[in-house]
Amino acid sequence: MFRSPAYDVRPVPVERIRANEYNPNSVAPPEMKLLYKSILEDGYTMPIVCYYIPEEDVYEIVDGFHRWMTMLKHKDIYEREHGMIPVTVIDKDISNRMASTIRHNRARGTHDVELMKNIVAELVEAGMSDAWIMKNIGMDAEELLRLKQISGLAALFKDKEFSRSWEADNAEEDDNL
Known part of the structure; x- marks a missing residue:
């Protein structure tokens, strides 16, 4: 039986997460400031979506790159969250991960x-x-x-x-x- 990844949110050290090489989404500086304010005021209300790579013991981002970057760039958020970020994990091949990234992005943001x-x-x-x-x-x-x-x-x-x-x-x- 299929179980949605959102039921299995886990805290992951931000240092064990990396960006993917194919995300075409970009966010303008005003929206990045708003994202920072949102995370500062409301906390992380949505986990980032990752694929786990056991050979390297790292999580590669499928969706949530800018939420991840916000923690990396802002010491106040990093400290408040104790360097942990909420993650859900999907297990798909690279083509389907790319498709998932685009589906997540097309609901918001712009594409390069x-x-x-x-x-x-x-x-x-x-x-x-x-x-x-x-x-x-x-x-x-x-x-x-x-x-x-x-x-x-x-x-x-x-x-x-x-x-x-x-x-x-x-x-x-x-x-x-």
Whole structure:
């Protein structure tokens, strides 16, 4: 039976947590100040979501990078929380962790187009179909196509069929010679 990770929140030392390499979310300075004030005034009301890497005994962030950074940057919050941050853990492969990050982010914040392009390229190279990417990241076909186009990677289109829009007949070719 599935059990939501939110039922298993655990305190983790902030030093045992690291950022992932694929998060395209960015937060403007005014919103970062507001996040700091929110955590200062209300505490951590939402855990960060991580994937546990047992070989390294570290937690890699899936969602909550800016909440994590707030603790790292603000000694008052670090001390109040005794260097611990609430974490929930998901156990998914890298493609599904990327998709989870995007789903969490798309509900709020903005995305860096360059990083989104890289994520799409990585997912395509990992064998994920366009339908899987659209479903799991919450983007439409036009947005996915734009990200593929700006990537300039021909490999992103390797399995696609293209129709010819028209074919010149011999008479037209002769006229143009």
